[in-house]
Amino acid sequence: MQTHVAKRVEIIIEAVMERRLTEALTAAGVTGYTVLPVQGGSGRSGEWSREGQVGRAGGMVAVICLIRPERLDGLLEAAFRVVERHIGVVSVTDCAILRAERF
Amino acid sequence: MQTHVAKRVEIIIEAVMERRLTEALTAAGVTGYTVLPVQGGSGRSGEWSREGQVGRAGGMVAVICLIRPERLDGLLEAAFRVVERHIGVVSVTDCAILRAERF
Amino acid sequence: MQTHVAKRVEIIIEAVMERRLTEALTAAGVTGYTVLPVQGGSGRSGEWSREGQVGRAGGMVAVICLIRPERLDGLLEAAFRVVERHIGVVSVTDCAILRAERF
Amino acid sequence: MTGLLELAAQNLISPAILCFVLGLAAALARSDLSVPEAAAKALALYLLFAIGFKGGVALVEAGVGVQLGAALLAGAALSFALPFVAFAMLRAMSSLSPVDAAAVAGHYGSISIVTFVAATASLSAMGVAFEGWMVAVAAAMEVPAIVSALWLALRGGAAGGERMDARLWREVMLNGSIVLLVGAFAIGWITGPAGRAEISSFIDAPFRGVLCLFLLDMGLVAGRGLRAARGQLTGGTVAFGVVMPPVGAAFGLAAGAALGLSTGGAALLAVLCASASYIAVPAAMRVALPQANTGLALALALAVTFPFNLVVGIPLYAAAAQALTGG
Amino acid sequence: MTGLLELAAQNLISPAILCFVLGLAAALARSDLSVPEAAAKALALYLLFAIGFKGGVALVEAGVGVQLGAALLAGAALSFALPFVAFAMLRAMSSLSPVDAAAVAGHYGSISIVTFVAATASLSAMGVAFEGWMVAVAAAMEVPAIVSALWLALRGGAAGGERMDARLWREVMLNGSIVLLVGAFAIGWITGPAGRAEISSFIDAPFRGVLCLFLLDMGLVAGRGLRAARGQLTGGTVAFGVVMPPVGAAFGLAAGAALGLSTGGAALLAVLCASASYIAVPAAMRVALPQANTGLALALALAVTFPFNLVVGIPLYAAAAQALTGG
Amino acid sequence: MTGLLELAAQNLISPAILCFVLGLAAALARSDLSVPEAAAKALALYLLFAIGFKGGVALVEAGVGVQLGAALLAGAALSFALPFVAFAMLRAMSSLSPVDAAAVAGHYGSISIVTFVAATASLSAMGVAFEGWMVAVAAAMEVPAIVSALWLALRGGAAGGERMDARLWREVMLNGSIVLLVGAFAIGWITGPAGRAEISSFIDAPFRGVLCLFLLDMGLVAGRGLRAARGQLTGGTVAFGVVMPPVGAAFGLAAGAALGLSTGGAALLAVLCASASYIAVPAAMRVALPQANTGLALALALAVTFPFNLVVGIPLYAAAAQALTGG
Numbered sequence A, B, C: 001m002q003t004h005v006a007k008r009v010e011i012i013i014e015a016v017m018e019r020r021l022t023e024a025l026t027a028a029g030v031t032g033y034t035v036l037p038v039q040g041g042s043g044r045s046g047e048w049s050r051e052g053q054v055g056r057a058g059g060m061v062a063v064i065c066l067i068r069p070e071r072l073d074g075l076l077e078a079a080f081r082v083v084e085r086h087i088g089v090v091s092v093t094d095c096a097i098l099r100a101e102r103f
Numbered sequence D, E, F: 001m002t003g004l005l006e007l008a009a010q011n012l013i014s015p016a017i018l019c020f021v022l023g024l025a026a027a028l029a030r031s032d033l034s035v036p037e038a039a040a041k042a043l044a045l046y047l048l049f050a051i052g053f054k055g056g057v058a059l060v061e062a063g064v065g066v067q068l069g070a071a072l073l074a075g076a077a078l079s080f081a082l083p084f085v086a087f088a089m090l091r092a093m094s095s096l097s098p099v100d101a102a103a104v105a106g107h108y109g110s111i112s113i114v115t116f117v118a119a120t121a122s123l124s125a126m127g128v129a130f131e132g133w134m135v136a137v138a139a140a141m142e143v144p145a146i147v148s149a150l151w152l153a154l155r156g157g158a159a160g161g162e163r164m165d166a167r168l169w170r171e172v173m174l175n176g177s178i179v180l181l182v183g184a185f186a187i188g189w190i191t192g193p194a195g196r197a198e199i200s201s202f203i204d205a206p207f208r209g210v211l212c213l214f215l216l217d218m219g220l221v222a223g224r225g226l227r228a229a230r231g232q233l234t235g236g237t238v239a240f241g242v243v244m245p246p247v248g249a250a251f252g253l254a255a256g257a258a259l260g261l262s263t264g265g266a267a268l269l270a271v272l273c274a275s276a277s278y279i280a281v282p283a284a285m286r287v288a289l290p291q292a293n294t295g296l297a298l299a300l301a302l303a304v305t306f307p308f309n310l311v312v313g314i315p316l317y318a319a320a321a322q323a324l325t326g327g
């Protein structure tokens, strides 16, 4: 099948920052994203798990964004401004997509 | 460790189409897949979130499929026939897998 | 933006083995990981879905680990010792990360 | 007329309606108040089980009669016919494409079980009796509208997948809420008043309180739907969302009178005709009519018609039924 | 004999059993009816808490005596011994490998708390009294069977990981359902009748209704299990699934009589011996015996033995206990 | 003094407290017992709705008076002022950085609604009357402390994002628990005793039982928090966690006496001042003060101060209020 080169950006970030991040992405011209729930994790700031949460303060989400390669830098800069001072990680993978007219 | 070249296909699709998709994948010779819940997202058809859902009509899922490279085309064609007329995205990444005898 | 080469390891494993896996990862020097819930799947041992579960015996989780390339082998060996006799899959993707000082 | 206004005012200040208003206001103000998806589904299961079960028990007391059969047939026929009425109105009142109009029409032919539940609670509070087995009529009205909608869409130029294949047909007929409603009805019918006595402190005592929490969630969902669909809800479609319910209700009242239902029964049939589906139909439409704008249909059903019926419709149809049946 | 059949028929048309049947039928018909995972877990927490708490309160009234100690020991011994019986039967009746047979045997030595809860509800409905603290015996019977099963598996040729390491041991002893059951028992015992009075409208009034919804979910799960395991459920294993319960029950009845338990107490001990675990044991087996086919064990326990006990077993064991104890 | 000890002992062996202890013990023993997140949230929604609604109904009976207004103002002022007290104590007692101390201080100025609910249950059990509308004061005390904490953090050297921007301000004011509490209060006030009668078997009868299950979960969460934060909870911070509550309570008692509240009302104001937030404040701090160690603040609030108040504090403050108001 005909596929097109793209980038898959995965941003794992605190749930309280989700809206701020997706708005920043949209402002940076991103046309779509998908949010996955996160059940737990560990990092420099210690270990946590969804079961031990009260309120939303501690939870995290994973935001996945498929974009054309030329948009990557704009996206990363927008994302970075949001995550900069917060915990979380950002990774980028090369990928191929179907239906490129959608992106 | 000994790893083997493979493809990781990620299909984000409406929950109502999940069974149709996984059956099509199985029919196309796929030996395994994993379904992740999706919490929300945004695309050409607007923004949605699991919290705002009644019934299953609006939710989405992410189906992940690790396959040998030679099977990729069959899988994509099968997947495409299901998603074609529906909202959702399909991406493919190169990856390496352990225990290739399982695939 | 400045990115750094890294590996993204995704381990899909039975929920009962989650703690054993994350402890093995930590022992192998992994500094962080994220656990995603899994809703269902299919493989050599058949099909399952979270809705059909009683207790934790049948569920699975996806553990995602971003690491520096030189740590990959240690991680895979640690992971393999845990998953070896169990069902589940392990895949590795090349990726780029922001904020490499965190890994 | 005073009686009617009083009824409406009384209805308005019940905890249940106010909970809906609270949810709506919270969502419009973008509060992060939310009912977890699993909890909302559990509340729905409870309401479906309780209302179905009570209906079945009521059937034991009433006996299976010709009237029940006639009401089931009438309900199915209304569900089948109303999408044509709705389609015509939509084409006249709005600029929706034929396919979108067909999808919306399907939602309005089918029913909203929560509106039904709220109506039974209101009638009980007003002391108006109704046929307990009316819930079976509700179940019979869920599906036929889907068939009409797909037919209208095909005629309206939809291509390809919008056939009602056997699989979709099975999915629709066996969707969870129908199965639970009908199953609980059967269980109530089999176990009868003895069964009801056994679980009464579960299905009767907390019923209204659970309805309050459920309506809180419905308000939240409706409010989010409104915000998501702000761009799409044109004047024409919104007008349809408040005009269609009384039109549907008129059909229901006429049928109820023809069937010789009690005042409450006629009011409930009116409520069923007036209400719009937001569970079974959207799911079927997403599969069969993926190109239709189901977001719009859902927003209309949930954020316009549902509150209209809850606040204005239920007391209105009840008053009309009273006038009509002289009850 | 008439009395027995009547009992069974009565049992069959209770709302609880019919809810199970509804769930089973819905799953077999592939309806999308489902109880969210979180809601099902919450219902289970409620049932465990309520049954444990009531047991503890009952102990205040009965007093801690020699009989309780003896019953706990007998329960643990039965749980330890029954896997050997089950293993021998499985090797004779089916073609399961030793390791798979050991895994299944472990499930049958342990207990199903929902079967126990359903049995207490049936006994109460029949007006048969029982020792309230029997729930403590249930807790004592959860784990020993796992030890026997692992021993049998090792002897049967399982290699490597199937040692019961300290960590697994702790996980099994402190699994959520045991901790909640024993903890609620202790709380009931400490707070006594005054504590029960305080929360009675939470743990008593809605109890049977909650059980109905829970059994609806169990039916759904059992039905899905049946569909998933259709290929693996051979005649031999299914036969084992309905023969083993009465065999286990016979052991339980004998022990109950020897201990001098009341009619209801003996019946409950029989139910515990007859029932098969589907929570604690499968989790332990996945860790310690990953090569065993736990899917098969789970399908047998849930989709064959659980309904058998629910529908046929409970009234049967109750009648046998009545005959035996002359109660 | 005997009366006080008796009260404390009585409080200790209530099912609710014992459920908390069970959860705490289970988590510390690393049992896998857990309440699903959705179920815990649903229980919280129930408690907030019930307590808010009852408060609103109580206001109908009491009438809106000057005392309510004064109490709301006093509550807001206390919430605003207490972080300064807490900050000073933390700087003296521990080696926390100014920013971390400010974050912790913010938690202690705000309130824990579960502690409040548990206190109302204890007071009812002791037969001590209180102003039903005190729950409105609780709502008024949630937010002001956040403003003080951010000001303290800025003064203490925090850089950049720790401004309270309009968006964060809205998020905090409209956080779900405030909206539900205030909304339910309004609904109770509008529908009055008639509304309460309608849903009493939902919000009154099972209330204490639901509180038990909720406290079980709080115990689990507190235990997990303790294990996660073991390294960070130094002697100084733990000492603060048990010294700050009585200090806060003293302010509350004084204000209560000055306002002329009843014995129970003064006790509840003390409880509000003594308790520490673990929902609204942590979320605001994560956004506005990401560099602060909110894990420590949460562990202190949940795993030190919450149990202290539950077990020791509530009876202590009640006894003090009794002595003070001579009630």
Ligand SMILES: Nc1ncnc2c1ncn2[C@@H]1O[C@H](COP(=O)(O)O)[C@@H](O)[C@H]1O
Residues within 6 Å of the ligand: A012, A040, A041, A042, A043, A044, A045, A046, A047, A048, A060, A086, A087, A088, A089, C031, C032, C033, C034, C035, C064, C065, C066, C067, C102, C103
């Ligand atoms: N190396 C990593 N791989 C995957 N996820 C990570 C990694 N490091 C951190 N995370 C995730 O990011 C969260 C915060 O990390 P940190 O900022 O290091 O405390 C963790 O709880 C994990 O969910």
Ligand SMILES: Nc1ncnc2c1ncn2[C@@H]1O[C@H](COP(=O)(O)O)[C@@H](O)[C@H]1O
Residues within 6 Å of the ligand: A031, A032, A033, A034, A035, A064, A065, A066, A067, A102, A103, B012, B040, B041, B042, B043, B044, B045, B046, B047, B048, B060, B086, B087, B088, B089
């Ligand atoms: N570029 C994208 N990256 C990630 N997910 C996307 C993207 N575009 C769409 N999606 C997902 O697919 C769903 C439907 O997209 P659409 O068909 O564009 O409305 C969205 O709600 C997202 O969950």
Ligand SMILES: Nc1ncnc2c1ncn2[C@@H]1O[C@H](COP(=O)(O)O)[C@@H](O)[C@H]1O
Residues within 6 Å of the ligand: B031, B032, B033, B034, B035, B064, B065, B066, B067, B102, B103, C012, C040, C041, C042, C043, C044, C045, C046, C047, C048, C060, C086, C087, C088, C089
């Ligand atoms: N090829 C695959 N791609 C993605 N997930 C897989 C694949 N194979 C197996 N899995 C996942 O691993 C689980 C166990 O697989 P198995 O060990 O083959 O029974 C399945 O239920 C899936 O969730």
Ligand code: NA
Residues within 6 Å of the ligand: D082, D107, D108, D109, D110, D111, D112, D248, D272, D273, D274, D275, D276, D277
């Ligand atoms: Na209708």
Ligand code: NA
Residues within 6 Å of the ligand: E082, E107, E108, E109, E110, E111, E112, E248, E272, E273, E274, E275, E276, E277
């Ligand atoms: Na057994």
Ligand code: NA
Residues within 6 Å of the ligand: F082, F107, F108, F109, F110, F111, F112, F248, F272, F273, F274, F275, F276, F277
């Ligand atoms: Na406070």
